[in-house]
Amino acid sequence: MELTDHRRDLTIWGYAFGYFACYAPYSALTKALSQGALDGMTRGISGFELLPWSTLASGVGMFLFLTARGWWQYASTRTVLGVRVPFPSPWTFLSGLCSAAIIATTTLAYTFDGTSIVFMMLLMRGGVLILAPLVDVMSRRRVAWPSWVALGLSLAAVGVATAPGVDARVTAAALVDLGVYLLGYFIRLRFMSHLAKGQDASASIRYFVEEQMVATPALVAVLVGAALLGEGPVLSDIRHGFTDLLTRGRVLEELLVGVLSQGTGVFGGLILLDHRENSFCVPVNRASSIVxxxxxxxxxxxxxxxxxxxxxxxxxxxxxxxAMLVLSLPTVLKARRAAKQAAPVTGSEAGGRAPGR
Known part of the structure; x- marks a missing residue:
């Protein structure tokens, strides 16, 4: 059964809580592993070492989630060797590649020495907040006033945390990571706005499924190829990431990073695919992760x-x-008005009406 409009409008806040609940332990655990801060660790695990098995765990989580929700049926299909199989469109395939880049750069962002979780997060989230209204204007979507207010508050938060006097050491590698992340989001938001963001829930689910079925497998394929090449410090770290899982002695933690990462991908993607403008959805997404x-x-x-x-x-x-409060109030008030209008009329209320009405 389709959700009523006001219930559907409230759903995004459940997704925002899920995003927060996955993101807090994901970023904390990633930082702790990279710094070797957990009991018994003799050294930190580099970001490139973390990627292989955490990405494989993300892939398993993606498959289980889509299967449990029964969402494979929404994907486009093609016949392969006489069997109909889910198959992405060219646009969702490209969006999935962008999502793969976002997954990798997000994990790496919390492993750079000398850069705090919050500072890197604010740089990345602030960049996407700036992109949101630009994408809306390019997509000819109307931006409601609460979205502009929330966008301003969110950018003010970034400004406060990155103002002069803050210890903001950013390496060249971190800047490259940030650039790839923002480019991935820009392309992804453009595709979402054109193909999925609207009143048709099935179109959004189809887009989500096809993007998800590309993102993690594509990243795994890239990591496997890099591990096979195995030349240079980065590629060597990726290879050791695959081969030294048991030696590092943090199997559970590394796999949990991947599962939590997939959780952020699921809830974050569902937030962005909400039918409202990007200038509404992106601050909800970004605010959840900053908190x-x-x-x-x-x-x-x-x-x-x-x-x-x-x-x-x-x-x-x-x-x-x-910012989240500004965004939530119109939706909550709309839901309350709709619920009040739908409430049954009591006998006393009916008796108090004027005759003939």
Whole structure:
């Protein structure tokens, strides 16, 4: 049964909570593993070492999620050797490649030495926040006023956390990582706006399934190819990522990074595919992850003695929460009005009406 409009509008906030619930432990665990901060670790695990098995775990999580939801039926199909199989369109295939790049660069972003989770997160999220209204304008979508207010608050949060005086060491590798991440999101948002964002829920699910079935397998294929080449420090790390899982002694943690990463991909993708404009959906998505980053930093500080979130980062998180409140109020009020209108009329209310009405 189709959801009513007001219930459908509220669904995005459930996705936002799911995104937060996956993102906080995902970013914290990734940072702890890369810094060798867990008990018994003698060295940190580089981001490229983390990618192979975490990506494989993400692929398994993707398959299980789509199967459990029964969403394979929404995908386009082709006949291969006499069997109808799910098959992406050229556009969802390209979007899936962009999603693969986002998965890889997100994991790597939290492994750079000297750069905090919150700072890298704000750079990445702030960049996408800037892209959102640009994509809406290019896609000729109307941007409602709450979206502009929330966008302004979100950008203010980025400005507070990256203002002069903040310890903001960013390596060349981190800048390249950021550039690939933003390019991937720009292309992905353009495709989503053109092909999926609308009132047709089945179109959004089809897009989501076809993108997901490409993203993780494509990333695994790239990592396998890189491991087989095995020349240079980066490719060597990828190869050791595949072969030294048991030696590193953090099997559960590395696989959990992948499962949580897939969780962020699922909930984050569903947020972005909401039928409303990108200038609404992107701040919801970005705000959830920024708050998750602050929580992750707090957990690392309390549990492992790593540096905690500073005042500016906390102020940034407060501004982000304000952005989420601005975005949520119109939808919540609309849902309450719809529920009130749909409520049955009581006997006393009926008796109080004027005759003949």
């Amino acid at each position: 998750a980053g602050v929580v992750a930093t707090g957990l690392l500080s309390v549990l492992l003695g790593m540096p905690g979130a500073g005042r500016r980062e906390l102020l940034g998180a407060a501004l982000v929460m304000g």
